Amino acid sequence: MTELFEREGVSGVLHRPAGDPVGALLLAHGAGGNRDAKMLQRAATEFAERGLLVLRYDLPFRQRRPKGPPSPSTADRDREGIAAAAEAIRELTSGPMILGGHSYGGRQSTMLAAEHPESCDGLVLFSYPLHPPGKPEKARTAHLPDLRVPCVFVHGTRDPFGTPDEMRAALELVPTPTRLVLVEGTGHDLSPDKSAAAPLAVAAAADLFEF
Template sequence: MLIDGDPIVGKVIFAHGAGAPMDSEFMQDMAVRLAKLGLQVVRFEFPYMQTIRETGKRRPPDRMPKLLEYFTQFIDEQAMDEQPLYLAGKSMGGRAASMLLSHPAVSAGFVFGYPFHPRGKPDSLRVDHLKDLSKPLYIFQGERDPMGSLPEVTEYNLPPSVHVHWFEDGDHDIKPRKASGYTQIQHMDHIAQIIGKQLN
């Protein structure tokens, strides 16, 4: 996806979350914002999501090793040209992206709602691999995300390569409550501004 007239500054492979496909409202809206920044946006669906689409029956995601193997195929395919390559993902897709930042073709990663732990299981952390990252990872997180809230994440002692940007009253979809005075659109526009600065 690329908005006509915008110069191409790079390519981003954008992975979906565990429960919503590549054309969910969040994925669509964010893909448009990324394209307006001059990024060629490549979206795909993991095999389990393809099965859900074909059968109409819900099923859990595959194990992470299988997801990573499939994701890596897209990185290898899209790394054939010389333009900068970025990884991005919503929730589970973002976690997978963060685990593949060491790929030599990848410049940086962007995660929308990182699942620092499963819902209701704050002690089951998914941060060990983050400590080994040498490339920049930008995480955009709602302050009240049930999979990693502001009070929780500030205790994790994340490395300098991980940049967490907080969005007031946002949930896992970075959506605030009306009483906050903010909107999800405002937050997503702000995310795009931050990403744009990293591309320049």
Template sequence: MQTLVDAPSSPRAAYVLAHGAGAGMAHAFMADVARELAQRGIAVLRYNFPFMEQGSKRPDSPAVAQAAVREAVAEAAKRWPGLPLYAGGKSFGGRMTSQAQAKAALPGVRGLVFLGFPLHAAKQPSTERAKHLEQVKVPMLFLQGTRDALAELDLIRQVVTPIEQATLHVVEAADHGFEVLKRSGRSDEEVLKELADTAAEWMQ
């Protein structure tokens, strides 16, 4: 398994960060999130799913992806024994992590952080993909943009509100990739810092 690590000298927690379906662990957004979290005391382990390592455009089956999540979590636990451990990721990576956790608890993981949970396909609003979240027994943080085409805000609220251990943080003007339009008055950098601030504070 290919991994990348961003860590401060004395981390206070560790986060296992999975990539989305369209880009691997070295994508600029993944690198930026890892760097910003490391600056806030969070060690970050990024990794590639097998399909990305093989150069395929078709994401792995849930079983294969979930096995990769477990391997990455075990690697982070070995690297940073005793640190509070969190897992999750961008879009597909976050959903595969939650599915793995719902099936059988990820050893040592205290909570899940989702960077744009992909609730449904674009223009196909549904909450089917969230059913397994009821089986997740650790706290969850959902970071969701108001312009996310893969998670209509009303629907993500419907999903998160009944789950006692779930927290929703809404990122104004951001799309599924956490990019903003110039006319919003916000910059991508401001959004990135908001993501990192919110996630680091929640984990600590």
């Protein structure tokens, strides 16, 4: 069952499981997308079927304008939006709180978790943008050693934002348990309608977080 979810500073779509939720998952979109991105919809459906309360939501930059990328100067406001969404969803379940999302949304979730470890109990990250395409020297890994929660990374083997080997090396920086789920033949969008990215993510998360 899905329903619109609106709170101060939070705008999204809530996927409720059939019974009492075993936990919650928040899914933020990428730099060019919104809460209706196909990857988020597919993942939300799959995780809700596994018993999680799932919110796919618009980050503050997308709430301010319907199109266009985020600005690095306002990334802190997007992290504040993630924290606000988590606080709102905590009122609906006492289970574990998992943050995540696709690309930019997942990256900002990891940064919030590194800055405020109490903000969540785990991370599920689709297509983490390890570096800009063609610029591996600009790795976005400085905060990874500060993570204090288990993490699932779901990544396409043809993703220009990070090769499988680069992702493996990055995960070695994370001091907590991690899972790397490689989706063969997919790029940054993970081809949600054609690939098994969503069910593979659910299986890895269920194993790591034990739900």
